[in-house]
Amino acid sequence: MVLWVLRAVFMAIAFGAGISIVTQNTEDPGGLFTGITLIIAAAGIVSFDILIRKKPIEVISCGYFGIVVGLFLTYIVGVAVDPILTFSKVEDVEHTRGMLNLLLAIPLCYICTSFLLQTRNDFRFIIPYVEFSKDIKGNKPLILDTSVVIDGRIADLVGTNIIDSQLVMPKFVLAELQNIADSSDKMRRTRGRRGLDILKQLQSNADVDLLIDERESEEMKDQPVDSKLVLLAKKLNGKVVTGDYNLNKIATLQEVPVINLNEIMNALRPVFLPGEEFQVKIVKEGEGDSQGVGYLDDGTMIVIEGGRNYLQEMAIVSVTSVLQTSAGRMIFANFEGVS
Numbered sequence: 001m002v003l004w005v006l007r008a009v010f011m012a013i014a015f016g017a018g019i020s021i022v023t024q025n026t027e028d029p030g031g032l033f034t035g036i037t038l039i040i041a042a043a044g045i046v047s048f049d050i051l052i053r054k055k056p057i058e059v060i061s062c063g064y065f066g067i068v069v070g071l072f073l074t075y076i077v078g079v080a081v082d083p084i085l086t087f088s089k090v091e092d093v094e095h096t097r098g099m100l101n102l103l104l105a106i107p108l109c110y111i112c113t114s115f116l117l118q119t120r121n122d123f124r125f126i127i128p129y130v131e132f133s134k135d136i137k138g139n140k141p142l143i144l145d146t147s148v149v150i151d152g153r154i155a156d157l158v159g160t161n162i163i164d165s166q167l168v169m170p171k172f173v174l175a176e177l178q179n180i181a182d183s184s185d186k187m188r189r190t191r192g193r194r195g196l197d198i199l200k201q202l203q204s205n206a207d208v209d210l211l212i213d214e215r216e217s218e219e220m221k222d223q224p225v226d227s228k229l230v231l232l233a234k235k236l237n238g239k240v241v242t243g244d245y246n247l248n249k250i251a252t253l254q255e256v257p258v259i260n261l262n263e264i265m266n267a268l269r270p271v272f273l274p275g276e277e278f279q280v281k282i283v284k285e286g287e288g289d290s291q292g293v294g295y296l297d298d299g300t301m302i303v304i305e306g307g308r309n310y311l312q313e314m315a316i317v318s319v320t321s322v323l324q325t326s327a328g329r330m331i332f333a334n335f336e337g338v339s
Contacts, residue, residue, distance in 0.1 A: 007046050014042030059117065066113025073112070074105040139165040141211075142259065143233050145242035146176050146225065150195040153261055154241065158208055166209040168238065169199065172216060172228050230256050269298050272319045272331055279339050281314050282307045292335070306335035314339045 022035035078101050085097055142165050148154050149169075157163060177199075181192030202210050213232070220228045226247045233240050239257040242248060251258045272278070280294035280302050292307025294315070304317050317333035324330075 007049070011042055011046060015039055018042075062116035063113055066116045067109050070109030070112040071105060073108045074101055077104055140257070141166045141168045141236050141238035142241045143168045143170065143229060143236065143238050144173065145229060145240060145244060145247060146173050146180070146195070147244045147247075148241050148261055149173075149177060149198050150180075150191050151243050151261065152194060152198050153243075153265070155198050155201050157261070157264070158202065158205070161207070165239075166211055167202065168211050168213050168232075168236065170229065170232055171212060171214045172220075172225060174199075174212065176225055226250055230254050233257075265298070266324070266329060269300060269329060270296075272322060274319050274321060276319045277316055277336060278319075279314055279316055280304070280333075282310050282312065284311065300329050300331060302331045302333055304333050304335050310335065310338060 018035040018039040020035075021038065022032050078097070081100065082097065085100075142163070144154065144167060158167070177192055177195045179192070180188050181196055183189045183192060199210075202208050213236075215232070215235075216228070217231070217235070220231050223231070226244075227250070229240055229242075229247065230251050232238075233251065233256045234254070239259055240247065240251045241259045241261070242251075243261045248258050248260050280296065282292040282294045282304060284293050285291070285308050286293045286303055288303075288305070288308075290306050290308045292304045292310060292315075294302040294304060294307075294317075296302065302317065304315065305320075307315055307317070316336040316339050318336050319331060319333050321332045322329065323332070
C-alpha cells in the first residue's frame with residue numbers, strides 16, 4: 001500500500017511539473033516537448049517498476065557501486081591529467097577535458113560494474129569494527145543434488161510451503177543433469193529429462209526462490225560432483241539436500257548439514273504400535289510358509305503371518321513389531337481376519 005502511495009505521489013508531482021512547464025512556455029515548442037517528455041518518462045519509470053517485481057538487491061548494489069567507483073576513478077585521472085592539459089598547446093582546453101572525462105567514464109564504469117557483478121557472491125565490505133559480509137543470518141540456502149532433482153519429491157515438498165529458504169542449483173549439477181538427459185541409455189535419459197522438468201517446475205513457481213549458481217572455485221576443479229557440492233555448501237554456509245546415502249555420509253564427515261529426503265519421508269510415515277490393528281491388501285506370498293505381504297500407500301512393506309492363503313484380499317492385521325532400516329520401514333503383523 002505504501003509503495004502504491006509513493007508511485008501516486010511521484011506521478012502527481014511529475015504531472016504537475018510537466019503541466020507547469022507547458023503552461024509557462026506556451027509559445028515555445030521546446031517547452032511543450034519537455035513537459036510531455038517529463039510526464040511520459042515518469043509513466044515509463046512507474047510501469048517499469050511495476051513490471052519488474054523481483055529486483056535482486058545485489059545486482060542493483062553492484063550497479064550503483066560500479067558507477068560510483070567508475071566516476072570516482074574518472075575524477076582522479078582527470079585531476080592528474082588536468083595540469084598537462086593546462087600547460088599544453090591545446091586550443092580548446094575545456095572541450096578536450098570534457099571529451100577526455102567522457103572517454104574515461106564510460107569504460108571505467110563498465111569495467112567496475114562488470115567486475116562487481118562477476119564477484120558479487122564473494123563481496124565483503126569492511127570498515128573498522130564493523131564488517132558486512134555474505135554470511136547467512138537466518139534461513140540457510142539449500143543446495144540441491146542431482147538425485148534429489150531427479151527424484152521429484154522436492155517439488156512436492158516445496159509445494160507444501162514448508163521451505164522458506166533459497167534453493168540453489170549449482171551449474172555443475174545442472175551440467176550433470178543435462179548429460180544424463182542426453183544419455184544413450186533410455187532409462188537414464190528418461191530420468192534426466194524428468195529432472196529437467198522438475199527444475200522448470202520449480203523455476204516457474206513464483207513462490208520459490210531458485211538460484212542457478214555458476215561459481216566454481218579453484219579448489220572445486222577436477223573434483224567429483226559430490227565433493228564440489230560439499231565445498232559449495234561450506235562456502236555458502238548452506239545445507240545439502242540429497243537422497244544419496246554416500247553423499248549424506250561424505251557431507252556429515254565434513255560437518256556439512258544435510259537434509260535427506262528419505263529420512264524426511266520415513267519420519268512422516270504413520271506410526272504403528274504393537275497390538276494396533278489396520279486393514280491392508282495382501283498382494284503376494286512372503287518368504288515364510290504362512291506369510292503374506294502387503295504394502296501401505298507410502299510403500300511400507302507389511303509382512304503378515306498367516307496371510308499366505310488370502311492373496312488379493314483386504315485383511316485385518318495386528319502389529320507385532322516394527323523394523324526401521326536405512327532402506328525404509330518394515331512392519332510385522334498377524335492375520336486377524338478378512339474385512
